[in-house]
Amino acid sequence: MEVAVLKSSGEQTSKKVSLSDAIFGIEPNDHAIYLDVKSYLANQRQGTHKSKQRNEISGSSKKLKKQKGTGGARAGNIKNPQFKGGGRIFGPQPRDYSFKLNKKVKDLARKSALTYKAKDNSIAILEDFSFDAPKTKNYLALLKALSATDKKTLLVLSEANKNVVLSGRNVQHAKITTAEQISTYDVMNADRVIFVESSISKVENLLNKA
Template identity: 55%
Template structure:
């Protein structure tokens, strides 16, 4: 699969890059995508939620009224869950929500997501670029020239590029990641995937194993 390489002005450079059919041209496996996205979202949960139960509430331990003769139900503690301010019955406790997923399934999910974007013409390859100084305006201008300035975008770098990364931090419409950090969720969450030329080889190397 050959894709034209654009420059930062959005114009065709006249060069093309050969994208591996094994990575960018497979039939998307929806179940693999579902499992990988499910794991990603589960890992975003901190699991620190906690409610105090009866034994953890601060309060008097004396019997609040006599056992018989009141005409009401028996009550032995003000910390009982039936009273306001009492403990909570079966309240949430800290929990680890992480899930395990086979590496091959994760790899298949990412290939499926990339193939889906390539099939929908939502994958753009751009020649490598840099900024003299980190500047959000320069980053937005590049995305606008590529026709994705008003869309949610994912920019994939071949290697660490601080000027591009720092330029993107104040712009909520785009995420910048290295090819080695790609996730299925980020690919699918973006309307357009902008891949720098140097990142293509890294993506194919990581996903062809």
């Protein structure tokens, strides 16, 4: 599959980049995508939720009333879960939600996600560029030139570029990453994936090792 290389002004250049079928033209595996996205979202969870159990509540441990003869249900102390302010039964406790995913599954998921974007013609390739200074208006102008102002975009750089990252940091629905950090979630979440020209070879080398 060949894709024309664009200038940052949105105009086409005379160059074209051939996308590897081993990365952008495989038979997509939906289950691998599901597992990788699930793993990504699970890793984002802090897992710091906590409720107090009966033994952690401040209060008297004295029995409230005698066991029999009151006509009502028997009751222990004020820290019992059935009383207001008592401990919570089976409440949430701190935990780690992350789980390990096989590297081959992760690579297959990324290839599948990129294949879907290629089939939908949602991939654009830009000439390598940089900004002289971090300015949000420069990044907005770039998106406008690519007709992607109102779309969720993922810009894939070959390596971290401080000025570009800072320029796009405050732009809504715009994500910037590097070829080495590209994730299935980011690709699937974007309406349009924009690669700088030098990042294509890095992504292909990264995923061809699988």
